[in-house]
Amino acid sequence: MATLKEPVKIFIVQALACRDTPQEVAELVKQEYGVKIERSQVALYDPTKAAGKNLSKKFIELFNETRKKFDEGLIDIPIANKHYRMRKYDKLLEKNAKNTVMSLSILKQAAEDIGGKYTNRQEITGKDGQPLMSISDAELDKRIKEAEAKARQ
Structure with a gap:
């Protein structure tokens, strides 16, 4: 296994927190830092996996903070x-x-x-964005009572 410097470790932790796969992270590390590492080494920096159970507290906090920001509202x-x-x-x-x-x-x-x-979102409005139908509370009550009376018959 390659010995990794602090910036590379931080990069790996943050990439994993952003839900990149270990393979993707290994490829990114090679592109960004010119260091070839295996997926198994990358997995050591994921505290949600068994391989990352011995990850330092500092990296666990970084992972959790990054994941929270990434998932915020997701x-x-x-x-x-x-x-x-x-x-x-x-x-x-x-x-x-x-x-x-x-x-x-x-x-x-x-x-x-x-x-x-x-998306299947639909917005239905009347002319110039106005409501399709405007009805007073009294008229609505009257229509409800008529419908109830009709249903009883």
């Missing part, structure tokens, strides 16, 4: 989170930077996703 299923998807699009874009067609496709997908194209 749900437990990463792919359902827009922030997570945008990060994945960004990684794909970097991998396919020389492939213009693929890059444009990724950019289009990200734009559609961020623009809300893939």
Whole structure:
């Protein structure tokens, strides 16, 4: 196993806290720092896994703080989170930077996703954003009583 300097260890802990896989982190460490490490060594810096049970308190606190910030307002299923998807699009874009067609496709997908194209949210309003129907409380009470009377018959 390679001996890692403090900045590399911090990088690994934060990347794992941001839900990157050990393989992804190992590749990132090689790109960023020129240090080749194995997935098993990366796993030692994840306090949520058995391999990381002996991680120092300092790194556990860093991991938890980073994870909290990353997950703030997010749900437990990463792919359902827009922030997570945008990060994945960004990684794909970097991998396919020389492939213009693929890059444009990724950019289009990200734009559609961020623009809300893939939601089923609907907003129904009347003319100029006004309510579809305006009804007074007295009129509403009257209609409810009529409906109840009709239901009794």
